[in-house]
Amino acid sequence: MTAQASTSVVELRQDGDVLLVSVNNPPVNALGAAVRQGLMAAMEQADASAAVKAVVIVGQGKAFIAGADIREFGKPPVQPFLPDVCNRIEACSTPVVAVIHGAALGGGLEIAMSAHYRLALPGAKLGLPEVSLGLVPGAGGTQRAPRLMGVKAATELMLSGQQIGAKAGLAAGLVDKLEEGSDPVAAGLAYARELLAQGAPLRPVSATPGRLADKAAAQAELDALRADTAKKSRGLFSPLKIIDCVQAALDLPFAEGLKFERAQFLACIDSPQRAGLIHAFFAERETAKIPEARAAQPRAFSKIAIIGGGTMGAGITVSALDAGLVVTMIERDAESIARGQANVEKVYNGLIAKGRMSEEAKAAILARYTPSTRYDDIADVDLVIEAVFEDLEVKKAVFKELDRVCKSGTVLATNTSYLDIDAIAAVTSRPQDVIGLHFFSPANIMKLLEIVVPAKVAPAVVTTAFELAKKMKKVPVRAGVCDGFIGNRILATYKQAADYLMEDGASPYEIDEAVRGFGFAMGPFQVTDLAGGDIGWATRKRRAATRDPKARYVEIADRICENGWFGQKTGRGFYLYPQGARIGQPDPEVLAIVDAERARKGVTPRPFTAEEIMRRYMAAMVNEGAKVVGEGIALRPLDVDVTFISGYGFPRHRGGPMKWADMQGLPKVLADIEAFAKEDALFWKPAPLLQKLVAEGKNFESLNK
Ligand code: 3HC
Ligand code: NAI
Numbered sequence: 126m127t128a129q130a131s132t133s134v135v136e137l138r139q140d141g142d143v144l145l146v147s148v149n150n151p152p153v154n155a156l157g158a159a160v161r162q163g164l165m166a167a168m169e170q171a172d173a174s175a176a177v178k179a180v181v182i183v184g185q186g187k188a189f190i191a192g193a194d195i196r197e198f199g200k201p202p203v204q205p206f207l208p209d210v211c212n213r214i215e216a217c218s219t220p221v222v223a224v225i226h227g228a229a230l231g232g233g234l235e236i237a238m239s240a241h242y243r244l245a246l247p248g249a250k251l252g253l254p255e256v257s258l259g260l261v262p263g264a265g266g267t268q269r270a271p272r273l274m275g276v277k278a279a280t281e282l283m284l285s286g287q288q289i290g291a292k293a294g295l296a297a298g299l300v301d302k303l304e305e306g307s308d309p310v311a312a313g314l315a316y317a318r319e320l321l322a323q324g325a326p327l328r329p330v331s332a333t334p335g336r337l338a339d340k341a342a343a344q345a346e347l348d349a350l351r352a353d354t355a356k357k358s359r360g361l362f363s364p365l366k367i368i369d370c371v372q373a374a375l376d377l378p379f380a381e382g383l384k385f386e387r388a389q390f391l392a393c394i395d396s397p398q399r400a401g402l403i404h405a406f407f408a409e410r411e412t413a414k415i416p417e418a419r420a421a422q423p424r425a426f427s428k429i430a431i432i433g434g435g436t437m438g439a440g441i442t443v444s445a446l447d448a449g450l451v452v453t454m455i456e457r458d459a460e461s462i463a464r465g466q467a468n469v470e471k472v473y474n475g476l477i478a479k480g481r482m483s484e485e486a487k488a489a490i491l492a493r494y495t496p497s498t499r500y501d502d503i504a505d506v507d508l509v510i511e512a513v514f515e516d517l518e519v520k521k522a523v524f525k526e527l528d529r530v531c532k533s534g535t536v537l538a539t540n541t542s543y544l545d546i547d548a549i550a551a552v553t554s555r556p557q558d559v560i561g562l563h564f565f566s567p568a569n570i571m572k573l574l575e576i577v578v579p580a581k582v583a584p585a586v587v588t589t590a591f592e593l594a595k596k597m598k599k600v601p602v603r604a605g606v607c608d609g610f611i612g613n614r615i616l617a618t619y620k621q622a623a624d625y626l627m628e629d630g631a632s633p634y635e636i637d638e639a640v641r642g643f644g645f646a647m648g649p650f651q652v653t654d655l656a657g658g659d660i661g662w663a664t665r666k667r668r669a670a671t672r673d674p675k676a677r678y679v680e681i682a683d684r685i686c687e688n689g690w691f692g693q694k695t696g697r698g699f700y701l702y703p704q705g706a707r708i709g710q711p712d713p714e715v716l717a718i719v720d721a722e723r724a725r726k727g728v729t730p731r732p733f734t735a736e737e738i739m740r741r742y743m744a745a746m747v748n749e750g751a752k753v754v755g756e757g758i759a760l761r762p763l764d765v766d767v768t769f770i771s772g773y774g775f776p777r778h779r780g781g782p783m784k785w786a787d788m789q790g791l792p793k794v795l796a797d798i799e800a801f802a803k804e805d806a807l808f809w810k811p812a813p814l815l816q817k818l819v820a821e822g823k824n825f826e827s828l829n830k
Contacts, residue, residue, distance in 0.1 A: 135163025136185075137170060142178035143317045144171050145310065153191035154184040156232045158203040160194075161210045164236070168213045171221075179321055180221040181313035182214075182240060184233075189224070189249070189309075192231030195258065195403055198394055207232050207264040208383060211239035215329045220320055224313035225249040225300070230288070235264040238273060238299070241328040244316045245291035245300040246309060252288035258406060259363050259399035259778060263390030265331075267370035268382045272335035274298050276346040276371060283367045284354060298336065331379040343375055360644060361778060362398045397788055401780030405770055408763040408781065411829070412602045413591055415760065421584035423592035424534060426507035427451060432523055434465015434496075437540055438512035440568025443472045445510075446490050447569070448596040453495045453503050462496045469494065472569055500526045508593065510562055512540040520544060521552045528553040536586050538562040542613055543664070546579040546606050556581035560590055563610060564599075565772045566656075573772030574599040575610050600771040605758040612768045614758070615749045615782075620661075621808065622745035623649045624679035628723060630730035631738055633699045634711045639735035640742065644776025650699040653682070654692030654709060658699075662686040676807055681722045685715065744797045747786040748812050754783075754828065755814030762825035783825040795819045 131137045134150040134157070146167040148154045164182075171177045184190050193207055205213075214221055214236065223229075223240035228250045235253075237243050245251070253262045253270065261267055262283060270279035274297045282289070282297075294300035304312040337343050351368045358364040366389045373385040393399050428451045431442050438454065445452045446469075454469075456462035473490065476482035495502070503509065509531060511523050520539060527537050537559045539549055550559035561577025574597070576590045587603070594601035604610040609617055623636050631639075637648025653661060662683065672678065685698060692698030693707065700709020723730055750765040759765050766781020779785045786794045795815055802809035818824060 132159060132163040132166070134159045135167060137167055139176065140314055141318075142176060142321070143314055144174075144177045144180045145314065146180060146182045147185055147310070148182070148190055149185040151186055153188045153228060154186065154233070155191055155194040155196075156207060156210075156236070157194035157197065160190075161205050161207060164210050165205050165213055168217050172218050177219055179219050179317040180217060181224060181310075181317050182221065182236065183224045183309040183313055184227070186227075188227035188233070189229040190233030190236055191228045192233050192254070193264070195406065198258075198260075198403060199400065207235070208387060211235050211264045212331075212383075214239040215241075215331060217241075218327075220317070220325055220327055222313055222317050222320065224309040224316070225251065225291070225294075226307070226309045228252075228288075231255050231262065231266070232264050234299075235262060235266045235269070238269040238330055239265065242302075242316070242320060242325070243294075243300045244302050244304055244312060245294055246304055246306065246312060247291060248307075249291040249294065249300075250288040251290075251294045251299055252286065253283045254286040254288070256284060256363050256367065257286040257402065259361075259396055259402040260393045261363055261366050261370055261386065261389050263386060263393075265383055265386070267367060267386045268374045268379060269330045270299070271343070271371055271374045272330050272333070272337055275336040276343040276375070277350070280347065280350050280367065280371050283371075284350070284364055337375060340375060347371055347375065362396050363393050366393060398778040400788065401776075401778045401784055404763075404766070404780040404784045405777050408767050408784075408829075409600055409771070411761070411763055412600065412767050413595075415587065415591065415603050417584035417587040418591070421588050423589040424507065424536065424585055426536070426589065426593070428453075428506045429508040429510065430455060430503040430506045431510050431512060432527075433512040433514075434462060434468055435512065436468075436566060437564060437568055439465055439468030439472070440566065440570075441510055441512060441540065441564055442469050442494070443569035444564070444597045444599075446493055448593075448598070449493075450596070451493045453497055453506065455497055455500060455503060458498060462498055466494075466496050500530045504530050505532055506535060508536040508538065508589070510538045510540055512564075515542060515544065517544050517548065520549055524549050524552050524559070528555060534558070536560065536589050538590065540564055543609050546577055547581070550579050550581060557583040558586055560586050561604075561606070561610070562590060562593070563604075563612075565612075571772060572598075572600045573612070573768060574601050575604045575612060575768065575772075576601050577604045577606060577610050579606050600767060602764050602768050602771075603760055604764075604768075605756070607753075607756070607758050611753055611759050611765060612772050615746055615753060615765070615769075616773065618749035619742055619745040620649050621679075622741050624681065625677065625805070625808070626733060626738055626741060627681060627719060628679045628726065628728055629733070630723075630728075631733040632711075632716060632719065635733065635735070636738055636742075639738040642735055643739050643743075644779060646774045651709065654698035654700055654702075656692070657694055658682065658686050658691040673807070677805055679722070681719055684718045684722060690715075740797055741801065743782065743785065744794060744801065744809075746782045747794055748798050748809070748815060750782050750786075751812035751815040751818075751825075754825075755812055761829050763829045787824040787826050791815060791819050791824055 136147045138145045150160050171180045221240040222242045223237035224244050226246040229237050230252045253266050255262050278297050291303050354364050370386045373382040430453045431438050432455045434454050434456050454465050456465045473487040546561045550556035560582050563575035565571035565573050574594045591601050633650040637650050640648040690697045693702050696702050701712045702709050753759045754762055762783035766783050769775035769781050770777050798809050798811045
C-alpha cells in the first residue's frame, strides 16, 4: 500500500496490516474542510484495501483534535459535513482506534466516539465544550456520549463544557484503555495489533442503546437535569437544546436522533448568542497580540515583590504564588504585615475548609512567601507590583523607595485604578521600567488584567507584563493612560447614565432589574453596594473641583452616603441587608431620598421601560468605548469587549459592548445617541469614531483585523 490518498493535513501510512491516519493541521488539528475530506478519503482507502485490517487515527503535535474549525461557523458550510465524517468512520469495515493525547474536544471527541476503540495517553483532555460557543455538539456527540457514559455524566459534560482527563474518561466509559508513554503512534499501533490478535469486533456506538438501556432511570436523570438547567441557564439558548438532544437520544432511533441534533445545531449556528460567544473566544486570544511583541522579548522573572497587603495586595500575592513565583510582601509596619499575611492565608484556609487543598500544599506554597517591612529586602527582585492606598503622593513615595533599592532592570508596576502612571514613573530615575498592572478584585479570581502602558515604558517591560499575565492565567488587555484606563473610564460613563435614568424617573431597582435582564450578573446599584458606596463618594469628592460646572451632576448617591449607608458592609446602601444578608431588599427610605432629590431639582419623573433603560445604558457604554478606541487607549474594539466580559460581568453571549453594537447596527446606536443629545448635548456627545464608521458604512469589527 502506498500513501497516495495522503493530503497535506491528513497523512496516511501503511504499517504492516494497520493504516495509520495522522491528522496534521497545526496548531490544534481543527477539523477544517480539508481535514474532513482527508478523513473521508482515509476511510475509503481502508475499505478498499484488503491489506488494511485495522485503522489508527492520531493527531500530530500537541492535540488529538480540538474540534470543528471554529472559524468556519457563520460561513456557508462546505462538504463533507462532520456528522457524515463521523458516521463514515463508524461504518468502516475494519476496527478503528482513536488515540487521544492532548485535547480531544468537541468534534475531536465526536470523531473519537465514532471510532470503535479509544485509547488515551496521559495528558488527554476530553470534553464537549460546544456550549461555551453557544452550540450543541453537532456531529453525533449528543447521541453517542449518553450511550457511552449514561445520561447524567454525558449531559453534565456537555452542559458544563468542562474537560476531563484520561483516568476520568476511563471511569466514565468514554475511554477503553489507558496507556503510559508519550508516543501516540507507537501506543496506537500496539493497541491495534493487540485488538487484532484478540479478534476484537467492530463496535459501532450507534448500534446499541448502551447505557441508555434502562430507559426509566435515564429519563429520571434527564428530567432532573432539565429542571436544574431551566433554573440556571439565564436566557442562554444552547443548554436547553442540549437537553432536548439527549431526550431525542432516549426517544428516537440513532439516525433520527442525529437528524434532530443537526437541526438544533443549525438553529444554534444562526443564533446571535453563537456569534457573541465565538467573538469572545477569538477576542480573548487576540488581546495578547500587541505591537511590542514584535519589538522585544520579555525579561526573565522569578522573584517578585508586592507592596501592600490589603485587599488587592493579598489577592495579587495569591495569584503570584499560584503561578509558582517567589514573593516578598512589603507592608508599612509589623501590624500591617501580619494582617497582609493573614489576608493571604485566609484564601488558602478557605480552600482547605472546602477540601480543595491540603495543609501540606499550603505549607509548600507559603515556603515561597516572605513578609517584610524593609524595602532593602527586595533589592534583587525582578518585578514589583505596588498596591498601596489610592493616593498619588503615597504612591510617589513608594516608587522613590523602589527606585532607590531595586536592581537595574527590575520591572516596577502599579495597581492604581485611576491615577496618572506617567506622573508616578516621573519620580523615578527609570521611567522606562514603570508600567501599570491593573488587577480586579478579588485579584486571585478575576481574570482581567489591564496592562497600562505609559509614555516612556520600554517594549520589553510591556511584553514582560504580558508574560506575567500568561503565568498567572489572566486575560491581559493593553490599555493607554487616562483617568480609569479602559474599564473604569467606560464604567464611570454608563454609571452616570444610570444616575440620570434614576433622577429622571426609573428607580434604582428597576434599573438593576433591566441590567440583569440583559444578562449582567448584577445591576450598577448592586455593584455599588458590594464595592462600598464610600469608594465612589471619595472619588466624586476628589473630582468636585475639576468637574465641568455645566455637566449634569446627580447627588442621590451622595445623600445616601451622607447617612453612612455604604452598602453591604454597613447593612444598607441602595438596598437593605438585614442581618448581614447578601441579597439586598428595596428600601423605601432610599426611594424617598430619590423623590426628594427629583423634587429639589424640579424633575417630573417619567416611567422607563426596561428596553429604554438598556438602550441608554448601552448607548453610553458603546459611545465611551468608541472614544476609548478612537483615542488609542484601547488598541481595538475587541480589547474593550474582552475588558467588559472578563472584568465587569458583561454577558459573554453578547460578545462585549462593541460586538453588541455591531449586531444592533451602528447607525441605530448613533441615532439613539443623537436623539439623547437633544436632552443633554454635553453628556451624549457622539464619539467621532462612531460617526466616522457610520459615515463610511463600516462596523467596529472592521477595526479588529
Ligand atoms: N478552531 C479553529 N481555531 C482554533 C480552534 C478551533 N476549534 N481551537 C483553537 N484554535 C486556535 C486559536 O484561535 C489559536 O489561534 P491563534 O494562535 O491564531 O490565536 C490557536 O488555535 C491556539 O489556541 P490556544 O491559544 O487556545 O491554545 P491553547 O494551547 O491554550 O489551548 C485548546 C488549546 C484547549 C484546544 C483551546 O484552543 C480550545 O479550547 N479550543 C477550542 C475547543 C473547542 O471549543 N472545540 C469545540 C469546537 S465546536 C465543535 O467542535 C462543533 C462540533 O460539535 C460540530
Ligand atoms: P487597601 O486599603 O485594602 O490596602 C492598601 C494596603 O497598602 C494597606 O494594607 C496599607 O497598610 C498598605 N500601605 C499603605 N501605604 C504603604 C506603604 N507606603 N508601604 C507599604 N504598604 C503600604 O487597598 P486596596 O483596595 O487593596 O487598593 C490598593 C490599590 O489597588 C489602590 O491603588 C486601588 O486603587 C487599587 N485597586 C483596588 C481595587 C479594589 O477593588 N479594591 C481594584 C483594582 C485596583
